[in-house]
Amino acid sequence: MSGIKNEYGWDKASGISLYDKIRQDMKKAMIKKDTGVRDTMRLIMGDFPSLTVPITLESGKKTTRVKKPEEITDDDLLNIIRTFVKSEKTVLEFKKETTSDYLELLNLYLPKMASSEQIEQWTRDNVDLSLFKSPMQAMGTIMKHFGKLADGNQVKEVLKNMERS
Numbered sequence: 001m002s003g004i005k006n007e008y009g010w011d012k013a014s015g016i017s018l019y020d021k022i023r024q025d026m027k028k029a030m031i032k033k034d035t036g037v038r039d040t041m042r043l044i045m046g047d048f049p050s051l052t053v054p055i056t057l058e059s060g061k062k063t064t065r066v067k068k069p070e071e072i073t074d075d076d077l078l079n080i081i082r083t084f085v086k087s088e089k090t091v092l093e094f095k096k097e098t099t100s101d102y103l104e105l106l107n108l109y110l111p112k113m114a115s116s117e118q119i120e121q122w123t124r125d126n127v128d129l130s131l132f133k134s135p136m137q138a139m140g141t142i143m144k145h146f147g148k149l150a151d152g153n154q155v156k157e158v159l160k161n162m163e164r165s
Helices: 018-031 035-046 076-095 102-108 116-126 135-149 152-164
Strands: 050-057 060-065
Touching: 018 035, 018 076, 035 050, 035 076, 035 102, 076 102, 116 135, 116 152
Parallel strands: none
Antiparallel strands: 050 060
């Protein structure tokens, strides 16, 4: 799977929806007989039926229906990919490994995570830590700003380091 970084992956700035990019990469992988990428795209696409919309039937009963392709958002797909990433990290931890081709491929479709330096800089610029009894109490504010682009453990570590300095 060498060279996949240049050919596959997604970036919000690319101007194409993640849904379309996954479908394009699936076709490309099939043509190139790149089974690892093909199988990963199939896995993601196989989870599409889990994306549902709540509806109310004429009888008043509440139920759900599968989202149509045009209703699937980038965030829906990012959540599917994050689930697979979390699962793969658990498997790797069990095997005492740090990464896999599968994990690296999945990460190509996720937004880049904030670095510890970016988190610390934003915190220094936007949060008055003296207002809190402990810097750890600022964690909610920081996580709210970065959302899924920051890992809670990483933010905790940054705050611990800031507390010491």
